[in-house]
Amino acid sequence: MFDAxxxxxxxxxxxxxxxxxxxxxxxxxxxRVSYKRLLxxxxxxxxxxxxxxxxxxxxIMLSAQKEVEFVYLYFAAHLLGIVNVVVDAASxxxxxxxxxxxxKPLVVFGNNLAVDGCRCCSFGDIxxxxxxxxxxxxxxxxxxxxxxMFTTGTTGAxxxxxxxxxxxxxSASNTNGFIGTCFDDVEALALPLSHSFGLGRxxxxxxxxxxxxxVGSFANLKSFFNVLETEHVTGFGMVPAVWQYIKRLSGxxxxxxxxxxxxxxxxxxxxxxxDKHLLMEIFPTTRLCMHxxxxxxxxxxxxEFHSDADNLDSVGHPASSLVDVRVLDDDGQPLANGVDxxxxxxxxxxxxxxxxxxxxHDAFHGEWFRTGDWGHxxxxxxxxxxxxxxxLINVGGEKVSPVTIEKAILSLGVADCACVAVxxxxxxxxxxxxxxxxxxDVALEIDDIKQRLSDLLPPHEIPVQWEWVDLIPRTSSGxxxxxxxxx
Amino acid sequence: xxxxxxxxxxxVLNVDIAVVTDDLSSGDIPEWDSVGNLAIIxxxxxxxxxxxxxxxxxxxxxxxxxxxxxxxxxxx
Numbered sequence: 001m002f003d004a005x006x007x008x009x010x011x012x013x014x015x016x017x018x019x020x021x022x023x024x025x026x027x028x029x030x031x032r033v034s035y036k037r038l039l040x041x042x043x044x045x046x047x048x049x050x051x052x053x054x055x056x057x058x059x060i061m062l063s064a065q066k067e068v069e070f071v072y073l074y075f076a077a078h079l080l081g082i083v084n085v086v087v088d089a090a091s092x093x094x095x096x097x098x099x100x101x102x103x104k105p106l107v108v109f110g111n112n113l114a115v116d117g118c119r120c121c122s123f124g125d126i127x128x129x130x131x132x133x134x135x136x137x138x139x140x141x142x143x144x145x146x147x148x149m150f151t152t153g154t155t156g157a158x159x160x161x162x163x164x165x166x167x168x169x170x171s172a173s174n175t176n177g178f179i180g181t182c183f184d185d186v187e188a189l190a191l192p193l194s195h196s197f198g199l200g201r202x203x204x205x206x207x208x209x210x211x212x213x214x215v216g217s218f219a220n221l222k223s224f225f226n227v228l229e230t231e232h233v234t235g236f237g238m239v240p241a242v243w244q245y246i247k248r249l250s251g252x253x254x255x256x257x258x259x260x261x262x263x264x265x266x267x268x269x270x271x272x273x274x275d276k277h278l279l280m281e282i283f284p285t286t287r288l289c290m291h292x293x294x295x296x297x298x299x300x301x302x303x304e305f306h307s308d309a310d311n312l313d314s315v316g317h318p319a320s321s322l323v324d325v326r327v328l329d330d331d332g333q334p335l336a337n338g339v340d341x342x343x344x345x346x347x348x349x350x351x352x353x354x355x356x357x358x359x360x361h362d363a364f365h366g367e368w369f370r371t372g373d374w375g376h377x378x379x380x381x382x383x384x385x386x387x388x389x390x391x392l393i394n395v396g397g398e399k400v401s402p403v404t405i406e407k408a409i410l411s412l413g414v415a416d417c418a419c420v421a422v423x424x425x426x427x428x429x430x431x432x433x434x435x436x437x438x439x440x441d442v443a444l445e446i447d448d449i450k451q452r453l454s455d456l457l458p459p460h461e462i463p464v465q466w467e468w469v470d471l472i473p474r475t476s477s478g479x480x481x482x483x484x485x486x487x
Numbered sequence: 488x489x490x491x492x493x494x495x496x497x498x499v500l501n502v503d504i505a506v507v508t509d510d511l512s513s514g515d516i517p518e519w520d521s522v523g524n525l526a527i528i529x530x531x532x533x534x535x536x537x538x539x540x541x542x543x544x545x546x547x548x549x550x551x552x553x554x555x556x557x558x559x560x561x562x563x
Binding site for chain 2: 216222
């Protein structure tokens with residue numbers, strides 16, 4: 001078996017291929033791939049990449065298709081020190097063009113990712129069954145960039161996040177340590193691989209020698225439940241919007257799997273308290289692990305619902321002893337417990353830089369990555385979010401978190417809502433909140449909502465403008481796209 | 488009714504009507520994701536003035552099953 005000392009995740013996978021060669025690593029439909037075959041195919045794919053003339057440090061663009069070939073290519077690039085730029089081929093064309101322009105990959109891999117002026121290969125072109133000899137580079141380091149992930153750009157153009165081999169291994173190790181994913185687990189992966197959450201789940205599962213079942217998406221819940229049953233799945237990841245979807249379409253049917261599911265990882269957006277309680281009721285013995293993190297600082301904190309049942313409004317504690325979280329002021333000075341400031345993170349999974357030098361401006365306070373999220377720490381070391389710093393609404397000098405208003409409105413029974421800053425029509429206060437609402441099961445008029453909010457919020461936090469909409473625009477990972485609402 | 492259901496699905500998903508075959512299912516095309524699925528259900532309910540029973544929603548995974556369900560509810 002070959003060696004990859006620069007990549008701890010690959011080292012783990014190689015160890016499983018040696019010690020448990022017949023253990024199933026990947027399942028896609030009827031195809032079952034053992035760890036031995038997975039590593040052989042990674043090696044073959046590496047030979048193919050070398051035959052194309054690709055060298056360490058070169059970049060390739062990978063379409064995040066939920067197929068075994070994606071996994072082979074992804075790790076083949078890591079083996080050779082080639083940098084992956086993982087994208088969703090269904091992204092808007094201008095986003096893909098922007099990423100192409102910035103990242104300048106030498107080859108694009110994907111069945112639906114034709115790009116003008118660049119060599120394009122579909123997954124089917126790659127001879128995975130042929131094992132060419134690979135000349136492995138000897139001077140690769142764990143600090144070399146493994147992946148460039150482009151963030152969703154809710155506050156501007158997409159930013160390329162440079163993640164090293166050590167970063168992605170650190171995130172997998174922290175996450176597995178907290179959740180407890182182990183060799184005997186079988187995980188259904190229905191999250192998109194183009195995002196940090198889904199790609200991270202893939203690395204977590206393969207690094208502990210567990211089995212990863214690739215599922216297209218959550219759209220067809222009947223298929224997803226069928227996979228849970230037939231593959232004896234013990235864990236999966238989801239975003240809060242998926243839980244809403246599961247509730248809406250299947251009621252409590254998922255409770256039949258409560259006995260077999262050892263863990264569910266939740267993340268990427270806030271989850272209403274009622275949903276957390278419902279999950280605890282349906283899954284009384286499952287570890288329900290909600291993460292807080294960003295592509296730049298993946299899985300920085302965790303809250304497990306059952307063990308932290310009295311603090312479900314918290315985003316939890318740092319994920320491991322190798323992660324530190326602080327609340328800092330604008331000058332990078334630590335703030336006292338209970339005082340709101342910017343959540344800043346340092347640790348083994350925190351990216352060292354963005355791809356473009358100009359994006360690094362103001363990204364760090366020294367070694368502390370600035371998340372742009374606003375919140376505080378309590379005396380027990382738990383952290384609480386109150387909003388995104390850049391999204392705070394400044395009402396006549398009073399800083400208002402849109403999240404606070406949204407929580408109050410949601411408690412009244414609307415299905416969804418989002419608040420943004422708009423200019424005060426009276427021209428006095430600077431900014432005032434505007435609320436966008438999606439109708440829920442409860443029949444509510446704006447006047448009713450305003451009336452009832454007056455019991456929940458101070459006057460300056462009650463929205464001045466209101467609008468019913470069909471849908472709150474969110475990224476595919478569930479984050480509210482406030483800029484879209486403003487435009 | 489069948490062509491009306493297909494027309495609504497195509498419009499909601501913003502795909503060509505030719506794509507909306509009987510055996511097309513949720514998850515088969517990127518446009519028919521979970522958000523698209525919810526939009527199909529709510530648009531069919533609004534425009535055809537009907538309400539899918541909660542216990543049936545789980546099984547409404549294909550164009551054919553949606554057509555059959557709409558026919559069933561319209562007959563009542």
